[in-house]
Amino acid sequence: MSEERKERHAEDLSAGGPADPSPPDVRRAAEEDLPPELKAIEAELASLTPRTDRLDRERLIFLAGQQSACRNTKGTVPFSLRENRDSPLRENRDSPLRENRDSPLRENRDSPRVRWGWPAAFAAMTAAAASLLVALLLQGKPRIEVRIVKVPVEPAGNGEVVPGPNVPTAPAVGPRVALLLENPKLLPEPVAGSGLFALVGLDWAQLYDRDRLSSDTSYPGLRDRVLREGVDSWPTPFPVADVKPTSAPVPYRKLLNRVLGSPESDEPVPDRPLIQTLLYPGANS
Amino acid sequence: MNAVGPELLTRLLDKHGAALVLYAQQWCDTPEDVVQEALLRLVRQAEAPENVVGWVYRVVRNGAISAWRSARRRGRREAAAADRGEPWFNPSEAERLDAAAATAALKELPIEERETIVARVWGGLTLEQIAELTGTSKSTVHRRYQSGLSALRERLGVVCPKREKKDTLKT
Numbered sequence: 001m002s003e004e005r006k007e008r009h010a011e012d013l014s015a016g017g018p019a020d021p022s023p024p025d026v027r028r029a030a031e032e033d034l035p036p037e038l039k040a041i042e043a044e045l046a047s048l049t050p051r052t053d054r055l056d057r058e059r060l061i062f063l064a065g066q067q068s069a070c071r072n073t074k075g076t077v078p079f080s081l082r083e084n085r086d087s088p089l090r091e092n093r094d095s096p097l098r099e100n101r102d103s104p105l106r107e108n109r110d111s112p113r114v115r116w117g118w119p120a121a122f123a124a125m126t127a128a129a130a131s132l133l134v135a136l137l138l139q140g141k142p143r144i145e146v147r148i149v150k151v152p153v154e155p156a157g158n159g160e161v162v163p164g165p166n167v168p169t170a171p172a173v174g175p176r177v178a179l180l181l182e183n184p185k186l187l188p189e190p191v192a193g194s195g196l197f198a199l200v201g202l203d204w205a206q207l208y209d210r211d212r213l214s215s216d217t218s219y220p221g222l223r224d225r226v227l228r229e230g231v232d233s234w235p236t237p238f239p240v241a242d243v244k245p246t247s248a249p250v251p252y253r254k255l256l257n258r259v260l261g262s263p264e265s266d267e268p269v270p271d272r273p274l275i276q277t278l279l280y281p282g283a284n285s
Numbered sequence: 286m287n288a289v290g291p292e293l294l295t296r297l298l299d300k301h302g303a304a305l306v307l308y309a310q311q312w313c314d315t316p317e318d319v320v321q322e323a324l325l326r327l328v329r330q331a332e333a334p335e336n337v338v339g340w341v342y343r344v345v346r347n348g349a350i351s352a353w354r355s356a357r358r359r360g361r362r363e364a365a366a367a368d369r370g371e372p373w374f375n376p377s378e379a380e381r382l383d384a385a386a387a388t389a390a391l392k393e394l395p396i397e398e399r400e401t402i403v404a405r406v407w408g409g410l411t412l413e414q415i416a417e418l419t420g421t422s423k424s425t426v427h428r429r430y431q432s433g434l435s436a437l438r439e440r441l442g443v444v445c446p447k448r449e450k451k452d453t454l455k456t
Contacts, residue, residue, distance in 0.1 A: 038431060041438040044382045045406045048374040050303035054317050057298060063321070064294055064328045 289333045294324065301338060304407040307373055309345050311400055313352035319345055339414050342404065346418060382441065390440040398433030401426055 034042065216222070260275065302320065309316035323344040327337070334340035373391070374384040391399055397419075404410045404418065412430065416423045 033427065034431065034434075037438060038434040041434050041441065042406060044441070045387065045402070045434075045437065047382060048384055048387055048407075050307040050373060050407055051371075051375055052303045054306050055298065055302050055320060056317070057302075060298070060321055060324060061291070061294070063325055064291070067325050067328045068288070 287333065288331060289327050289337070293333070293337065294328065297324065297327075297337065297341065301341070301408065304403070304409070305341065305345050307407055308342065308400070308403050309349040310373065311396060311403060312349040313356060315352055316349065319348040319352055322348055336414075338410070339418065342408065342410065342414075342418055346400075386441060387437075390437050393440070394433050394436055398429045398436070401429045402433045402437070405430055 216225075305320045305323070306316045309319040313319060323341055326344060327333075327341055372384060373388045376384055391402070394402070400419065401415055404415050405412070410418070412423050412426045416426045419426065
């Protein structure tokens with residue numbers, strides 16, 4: 001190796017490259033720390049020059065100019081590797097599935113409407129789903145309030161329990177209910193004995209009608225009862241109408257003779273000439 | 286700051302192109318691709334970085350390590366570059382140090398020491414720049430550098446010049 005090359009390389013080493021920001025005294029201090037034998041091997045190594053024929057300079061400059069032009073036009077050019085037949089990336093680059101840069105589909109894809117359409121739709125759907133989720137979480141379950149109402153009762157003089165004056169009464173109390181309130185004995189035993197019949201949410205008119213309808217076995221009465229209270233309220237046993245036979249059964253022949261007018265029968269036939277005319281049309285002539 | 290122009294790129298190629306390839310070769314078997322990609326990436330930058338050389342070395346290092354990991358995933362050998370048999374240095378009969386022997390001695394070094402020596406001797410980076418590049422302290426870089434040089438000296442048999450003078454005086 002010539003002395004000129006050594007000196008040039010030593011200058012490069014001491015300069016630290018074209019954009020070395022470190023101060024020179026730091027570099028000098030680092031070099032001075034080396035013992036002389038290591039400085040010798042360092043100088044021997046510096047005499048070797050790396051191979052300079054491995055980079056395709058012209059191709060690199062060409063690609064750099066291409067990149068620079070695309071940078072100015074704000075375009076993107078995929079990185080093109082150096083011609084290396086062994087590189088696995090070469091297969092992808094030569095693949096027929098590789099995108100055609102001149103394809104009209106590429107322009108359509110790059111349009112703002114297509115570019116922002118799907119993200120906007122996705123964002124809108126996500127916002128809607130999030131709002132529905134928040135609404136569902138904030139809704140919660142319906143609250144059931146249990147209120148215990150203490151009813152003051154006053155014992156009556158005859159030992160019966162009568163609700164006090166502040167006891168709320170059932171709504172829509174008709175005159176018949178008022179009658180029942182005055183006479184609790186008319187009510188069924190479990191209701192009348194509880195002393196709280198005024199608080200039970202029963203339709204007192206229906207209660208009264210049930211007792212009345214239990215004895216009504218007519219068809220309209222049974223129909224109304226079934227429609228109102230269901231089949232379970234059907235009386236057992238089934239009420240059968242009390243139909244008594246009005247007369248003894250009449251034999252068929254007697255009935256026929258009665259219509260046709262048998263000579264043995266003395267009963268008058270209501271319209272005997274008409275029947276005879278119908279049966280024997282030419283008899284009169 | 287403006288973007289990287291053709292003048293700066295040419296200067297980078299002249300002064301650091303070969304060293305960058307050698308630096309990337311410490312990891313991967315396609316150092317040319319890695320360096321080319323790094324330089325093109327530098328060109329694509331809207332503004333040139335403050336320390337261009339350090340930036341390029343960092344990008345080359347990251348790309349080389351990524352290529353090495355990709356090659357390892359593909360089942361290739363880790364030292365495929367070393368086994369390719371290509372010399373790292375230009376052959377010259379005038380040099381005292383044999384290029385092939387130096388290459389072989391360098392390959393036997395640990396990657397940390399080898400990286401430090403390549404970046405310092407042929408890349409021209411300072412120890413601080415190497416520390417920033419490798420993410421270590423300056424003292425660590427200095428220790429690796431000394432250790433690597435000592436190992437190379439033993440393997441290559443380089444004699445200290447002072448001792449050489451003493452030996453000649455004795456004789």
